[in-house]
Amino acid sequence: MQMSQVSEQEVSPTLHTEGREILGVQGLSLAFGGVKALSHVSFSVKEGSITSVIGPNGAGKTSLFNSISGFYTPNEGTVKFLGQTMNNVPAPDRAELGMARTFQNIALFKGMTVLDNIKLGRHAHMKTNPLDALLYFGRARREEAELRKEVEEKIIDFLEIDHIRNQSVAALSYGLQKRVELARALAMKPKILLLDEPVAGMNREETEDMARFILDVKEEWGVTVLMVEHDMGLVMDLSDHVVCINFGQVITEGLPHEVQSHPDVISAYLGSGDVAALRKKFKEGK
Amino acid sequence: MRIGTVKESYIADAALFDTKVQRGWMFALLAGLLLLPFFTGQYASYLVCLVLINIVSTAGLNILTGFTGLVSLGQAAFMGVGAYTVALMEIKLGTPFLLNLLVAGGLAAVIGIVVGLPSLRVKGLYLAIATIAASVILHFVFANWTSVTGGVSGLSMPPASLFGFEFIQPDQVYWIIMPITVIMLFGAANLFRTRIGRAFIAIRDRDISAEVLGIRLLRYKLLSFAISSFYAGVAGGLWAYFFRVVTPESFPLTMSIFFLAAIIVGGMGSILGSVLGAVFMTMVPEVLKMMVGVLSPIWPDAVAVMSPVRIIVFGGLIIIFLIFEPDGLAEIWRNIRRFFHLWPFKT
C-alpha cells in the first residue's frame, strides 16, 4: 500500500489488527535554526505492536523520538499518548504515564552500578520522601526491598545480566550497556518502549539476543514497541508496521514487505542508483 | 582476609555495613566515640568537636556538590543562618536545644532553596558565583540587621541545657555534637540507598536524560540544596552552642572554600570521603601547628618564622593529594581495604 508524500495521511484501519492507537503523531514539525529536522510527520502506533521507523542517517528519526519523549519541543503538531495530548506535558510526566526510551548513544549513569541504573528507572513510581529516605525506615525500606526483588526476578533474569549486576556500567561492553539501558527502560513500567537503534554496533550474537528480548517484551510483557533501526533483517523480522522517513518527512508506511520493496524507500537509502541491486541487498537483509 | 561473602537476601545485600567484620568495626568506632571524652583533655575534646561540626557541614556539601553535581560556595553562609537562629532562639525564647537545632536546619534549608533557584538555568562556575553572591548578601544581613543580629559585635548566648545541666566545656558539648553527627551521617548514607539519592546522582551524571526517566529536575535540584543547607544549618547551630558567640565574621567565604576543599580531598560523592576530608582539613593545620610548637624551645622564633611555612605546607599537601589520588582519601581507603581483604593471596 502506497502513501502520498505529504503528511495528513490517514492510516487505513484495516491495515492492522493489533487494536487501538496507543501513540499518535500528528503533523509534527521541528526545526533547528534553518535545518528542518521534521516536517509534518504523522503516523500511528497500535497497541501491542512493534512499529519500526527507518530512514537514512540524518533523516530525523532521533529528532522524532526526542519530540515524542518530551526532550525537544516541536514547533508544530501534536503527540497523543493514550488518547491524551502531550504538548504541555513535561518529559518526567510522560515517563510516569508509561513512556520509556533508550538512547542511540546510550545514556547510562556512569557513577552508578548496573543495579542502581536499573532501579533508577522505577523512580517515578516510588513514593519514598526525603524524610523516609534519611531514616531508611518503613516505606523507604519496604519500597527498596520490593523493587530489588522485582528487578532481580523479572528484569535481570529476563535479560540475562545477573553476572554484571554489581559492576559499574562504565566498565561494560557496548552490547551489555545497551542491554542495561533496556533493563532500565523496563523498570519504568512502560506502556510503550521507544528504542533508538537497539542493535547498532552489536555483533551477530548480541543482535540475535536483543531481537529475542524485543519480541519477548512485546509478547510476554505486553509492551508496545516503537523502534528506530538500520538493521533491515531485524526490522523485517520483528515489525508489524514500518514507517520510512527521509528529510524529516514520511515517505511511506505499511507492512514490512510493502515498505521494503517500495521504490521511494530504496532510492532514499541509495540517494539514487541501482535500485535492483539495493533491493537484493534488502532482501538478503538478514 | 575475606575473599567473598554469600548474601542471604536482597535486604542483607543492600545493608549499609554488609559483613560481620564491617559491623564489628562500626561498633568499635561508636564505642570509641562514647569513651573518648573520658580519656582526653579539654584541648583534644575541643578539636574533636570542631572536626565533628565540620564533618556535618562537609557531608551536607558533598550531597549537593559531590552527589548532585551542583557547585556551591554558600555552605558557610548557610551555617551562619543556623548559628544565628540558634543564638536568637536560645537568647529570646530559651527553647530546648534540639528544637533550636531543627529550626536552624529548617530555616537554612528554606534559604538554601531560594539560593538554589538559579541552578535550573546555570551550572558549574556560574552557579558557584550565584552562591557567592548569596553569601555576600547573607553576610550583609548578619552585619547590618543590628536589631536582630547585634550587628558587627554579634550575639553572645547562654549554653545549651538539659534538665538543668549546662553544656559548657568542650567535653560537655561533645555529648550534643557527637550523637547528632553520627545520626546525620547515617541519614546521608541512607539517602543514597533510595530513589532520592539515585535521582541526585542521575542529575550529576547527565541531567537532561534524567528528566526522560521521570526525574523532575528543578524539584530534585532544590531538594538537594535544601538537604545540604539543612546539614549546614545544623552544623552552624552546633557551632553556636560550641563557641557561644556568633558574629558576621564567624562564617567567612574562606570557610566555604574550606568545605569545598574538604570534599575534594576526601572524595566527591562519598560519605566516607566527607568524614576523611573534614578530618584532614581540620587536623592537618593543627598538627603542623603542634610541630612548630615543639620546635619553639630550641628555636624561639619558630612560631613567627614558621607560620607562613605551615600554610604553604598545608596547601602543598592538598595539591599532592589531588595529583596522586584525584578521587580523594576515600579512594585511598578503599584501596587499603581491598589490599587487606585479599591479602595474602593477592596484592
Ligand SMILES: Nc1ncnc2c1ncn2[C@@H]1O[C@H](COP(=O)(O)OP(=O)(O)O)[C@@H](O)[C@H]1O
Ligand atoms: N540538537 C540539534 N541541533 C541542531 N541540529 C540537529 C539537532 N539534532 C538533530 N539535528 C539535525 O536534524 C537532522 C536530523 O537528525 P537526527 O534526528 O539525529 O537524524 P537520524 O536519527 O535519523 O539520523 C540532522 O540534519 C541533524 O543535523
Ligand SMILES: [Mg+2]
Ligand atoms: Mg539517530
